[in-house]
Amino acid sequence: MNASELRGYLRPDGRKGIRNVVAVAYLVECAHHVAREIVGRFREPVGNAPQSGSAVHLIGFPGCYPNAYADRMMRRLCTHPNVGAVLLVSLGCESFNRRKLEEHIRASGRPAATLVIQESGGTRRTIARGAEWVEEWLSELDAQVAVPMALSELVVGTVCGGSDGTSGITANPAMGRAFDFLIERGAACIFEETGELVGCEHHMARRAATPALGEEIIRCVAKAARYYATLGHGSFAVGNADGGLTTQEEKSLGAYAKSGAARIAGLLKPGDLPPAGGLYLLDVVPDGEVRFGFPNINDNAEIAELIACGAHLVFFSTGRGSVVGSAIAPVIKVCANPETYRKLEDDMDVDAGRILEGRGTLDEVGREVYELALRVARGAPTKSESLGHQEFILTYKTFEPAGPACLPAAA
Amino acid sequence: MASSDLRLVLLAPDDNCLVVAQALRAEDRVNIDGESIAVAKAIGVGHKLARRAIARGEKVLKYGAIIGTASAPIARGEHIHTHNLESDYLPTYTLEAGRAFVAKHA
Numbered sequence: 001m002n003a004s005e006l007r008g009y010l011r012p013d014g015r016k017g018i019r020n021v022v023a024v025a026y027l028v029e030c031a032h033h034v035a036r037e038i039v040g041r042f043r044e045p046v047g048n049a050p051q052s053g054s055a056v057h058l059i060g061f062p063g064c065y066p067n068a069y070a071d072r073m074m075r076r077l078c079t080h081p082n083v084g085a086v087l088l089v090s091l092g093c094e095s096f097n098r099r100k101l102e103e104h105i106r107a108s109g110r111p112a113a114t115l116v117i118q119e120s121g122g123t124r125r126t127i128a129r130g131a132e133w134v135e136e137w138l139s140e141l142d143a144q145v146a147v148p149m150a151l152s153e154l155v156v157g158t159v160c161g162g163s164d165g166t167s168g169i170t171a172n173p174a175m176g177r178a179f180d181f182l183i184e185r186g187a188a189c190i191f192e193e194t195g196e197l198v199g200c201e202h203h204m205a206r207r208a209a210t211p212a213l214g215e216e217i218i219r220c221v222a223k224a225a226r227y228y229a230t231l232g233h234g235s236f237a238v239g240n241a242d243g244g245l246t247t248q249e250e251k252s253l254g255a256y257a258k259s260g261a262a263r264i265a266g267l268l269k270p271g272d273l274p275p276a277g278g279l280y281l282l283d284v285v286p287d288g289e290v291r292f293g294f295p296n297i298n299d300n301a302e303i304a305e306l307i308a309c310g311a312h313l314v315f316f317s318t319g320r321g322s323v324v325g326s327a328i329a330p331v332i333k334v335c336a337n338p339e340t341y342r343k344l345e346d347d348m349d350v351d352a353g354r355i356l357e358g359r360g361t362l363d364e365v366g367r368e369v370y371e372l373a374l375r376v377a378r379g380a381p382t383k384s385e386s387l388g389h390q391e392f393i394l395t396y397k398t399f400e401p402a403g404p405a406c407l408p409a410a411a
Numbered sequence: 412m413a414s415s416d417l418r419l420v421l422l423a424p425d426d427n428c429l430v431v432a433q434a435l436r437a438e439d440r441v442n443i444d445g446e447s448i449a450v451a452k453a454i455g456v457g458h459k460l461a462r463r464a465i466a467r468g469e470k471v472l473k474y475g476a477i478i479g480t481a482s483a484p485i486a487r488g489e490h491i492h493t494h495n496l497e498s499d500y501l502p503t504y505t506l507e508a509g510r511a512f513v514a515k516h517a
Contacts, residue, residue, distance in 0.1 A: 165430055165457020168474070169420060198500050199476070225500060244431070244458030246491065247498035250478035257474075319457060339434075339456060356432040356456070358417070 006377045008149035009084060009141075012109030016149045017081035018312045018377045019055065020141045021328055022134050024087045025078060026060035027101075028094035034115075034123055035060060035089040038130035042138065046388045054084070054141040056134055057327040059304075059392045066095040069286075069397040072271045074101055076308040079108040082328050084144065085137040086110060087130055092118030111137055152186030152277050154377055157306030157314040157329075158258045159192065161299035164243020164319030164337055168254015170365070171317035171336035171352040176260035177366025178315065178373060179279065183262045188274035190309055191259045192282035192302055194224040195295060199249030200256040204281065208264045212405035216267050217281060224285040224295075231294060239320045243337075258317065267406040269399050270305040276409050282309060283402075292396040300324055300391040303331065313376055315369065323347045325384025327392040332372055332382050334365075349383050416442040419460065423475030428459040428491050430473070441488060448488035459491040471496055 008016025026035035035058055042056040059077055061070045078086045078101065086105050090098045098114050105112035113133055120126040158175050160167055179189045197204065201221035205214030228248075236248050245251045265278030274280050284305055285295045296302045299322060303314055307329045314329055316322065319336040321344045335341040338353030345351075350369055354360045376382055419429040419441060429443065435454045440447050443462060454460065459473070465485040470477045483495040 165459070167457075169422060169430060199478075203476075229500075241493055244455060244492070246459070246493055246496045247479040248500050249476075249498060250473060253474045253476050253478065337456060356420070 005151050006149040006154065006374065007146040007379070008081070008153065009144055010147050011081055013079070015081040015310070016147065016153055017083065018149075018154075018379070019082040019328075019330065020084045020144060021082050022054065022056045022085045022087065022137050022141065023078060023083045023328065024056060024058050024089060024130065024134065025074065026058075027088060027090045027096040027098055028064050029062035030064075030091040030094065031089045031117055032060060032062065034117055034126050034130070037127045038087070038089070038134060041131045042134060044388065047386060054138055056138065057390050057392075059327050059394070061096060061394045063396060064094045066097070067396050069270065069399055070394055071097065071101070073304065073308050073394055075104050076271045076310075077304070077328060078105045078112075079110065080307060080310070080328055082312060084110065084141040086112045087133055088112065088114040089126070089130060090114060090116045092116045111140075149377075150186065151182065154182070154187045155190065155274060155310040155312050156182055156187060156373060157190045157192070157282075157303070157309070157311035158317070159299060159302050159306065159314060160196075160255055160258060160317040161324070162318045162320035162322040163240055163245065163251060163254065165245055166243070166336040166353055166356060167317055167319040168251075168257055169336075170355045170362075171319070171334040171350075172254055172257035173362055174350075174352045174355070174365035174369055175258050175315045175317055175334055177363060178369035179258070179260035180262055181366070181370040182373065183260070183277065183279055186277040188277050188280065188310075189260075189262075190268065190274065190280045190282050190306055190311060192284050192306060193255065193296070194221050194281070194283050194285050195228050196255040197221055197252050198225045198228070199252045203256070204264060209266070210405070210408045213264065213267060213408055216403065216405050217264070220267060220281075220283045220285070223287070227285050227290055227295065230290045243319055258315075265409055267402060268309055269402045270397070271308045272402060272407075273310045275407055278409070280309075282306065286397045287400040288398055291398060295397070297395060298393065300326060300393045301395060304392060304394055313373060315373070317352070321347070323384070323387075323389065324391045325382065325387070325389025327390040330376050330382045331384050331389070332369065332376060333384060334369055347383055347387065415444055419443070421462070422473055425475050426472045427462050427465055427469075428471055428473050429462050431456055431458050431460060443488055446487070450488060450490075452490065454490050461485045461487050461489050461491055463487050465491075
């Protein structure tokens with residue numbers, strides 16, 4: 001492997017980022033507008049790729065009540081390798097422990113500051129002070145020089161959204177091939193949504209690195225099936241059925257194709273970092289009794305969890321045509337359906353549906369996704385990045401820590 | 412994997428359904444394992460057709476794996492969807508029918 005295949009921004013914890021983001025984080029919905037206005041001062045017009053490696057992104061947690069999962073997600077996101085500096089925006093009376101979060105970010109070697117709106121003179125003055133802080137650190141980050149980064153330092157996540165009957169036969173298996181290429185070269189790859197893997201659990205268990213991990217995977221899918229059954233229906237949207245998918249297990253098999261053929265090295269929960277290269281399953285369904293509603297209320301909630309596990313970039317397969325991107329990590333959109341691609345070409349990075357029209361093979365598209373991942377990791381903007389997509393959502397959940405059988409490599 | 416009709420995809424040898432790769436109009440003829448059959452209605456890309464007659468209660472196989480149980484008899488070449496296939500795990504929700512059916516095997 002060529003150690004200088006990629007270039008990254010070196011962080012004090014030794015991880016490297018493929019982007020250099022100033023994150024502005026609101027700590028309750030009441031601070032969202034102020035944080036958004038600060039970020040808005042630095043927005044490029046839609047269609048303009050960022051002019052340099054650094055950019056300003058908005059993240060946050062809307063709830064006023066404390067939640068250990070949200071704390072952990074925010075800590076991981078604020079110290080993600082793609083993030084170089086963090087401005088926290090607090091209203092002042094919310095429950096979020098802003099002091100602890102700022103200390104955690106500072107301990108990671110990143111510049112951090114907190115603006116409390118109630119103590120900073122309100123909306124107008126907080127926006128002005130925040131914009132000044134961001135301006136200063138943006139130029140610091142611009143001056144930072146990228147260093148060589150190996151593929152074995154890269155973490156890639158995968159998600160599917162707006163699936164139809166083509167997702168499971170074009171884009172998902174092509175992303176699975178790309179995962180296989182990346183894993184062969186030492187990268188860590190994460191697939192997810194155990195609720196969308198109902199019906200695949202025994203097959204996954206056979207691919208697990210150890211029998212104990214296999215049992216954990218079966219348990220975790222059973223938990224997901226139970227959780228969704230209690231809620232009344234699965235991770236199956238009306239658009240899925242319009243696109244030709246009939247049942248949850250049919251959707252699952254198509255989603256499962258994203259994982260490729262590597263053996264499964266571990267089972268993560270949101271915020272767990274892969275201890276080494278290889279393929280990991282992310283358990284996104286909360287532990288314990290059903291609370292707070294659907295595990296992930298939309299695709300971006302899943303993307304945020306992949307990023308919290310350290311994913312530098314995310315492959316997103318879509319048949320119906322999702323247009324989203326994400327804050328913090330670039331999203332590569334792989335379009336499964338050739339008709340959708342013709343309608344939404346501006347939003348799609350890869351035309352995987354061409355496999356259905358005899359204009360390419362699964363291997364060719366898999367190779368294209370892999371090579372695009374390398375270009376994006378070297379700084380090339382994705383379609384959603386250049387269109388200014390920075391969706392982000394974080395809601396309430398409850399998790400128990402993963403058991404020792406979940407990460408045999410770390411034991 | 413190719414089926415005998417390039418507009419239809421056979422994903423695994425044991426499958427009893429085929430995936431539509433190019434939109435079909437009503438009365439279009441498709442070739443399923445050597446038999447020419449007219450499709451009864453327009454069927455979009457990504458949807459499924461029966462590769463052979465499927466009895467009520469029989470499992471439907473795609474990718475060589477079970478995707479649910481036929482809730483009605485399905486003729487060769489017929490569209491397979493929420494009207495004649497149900498999940499063995501979870502109910503499927505559609506806008507028209509609300510909960511189209513409830514899982515009986517969960």
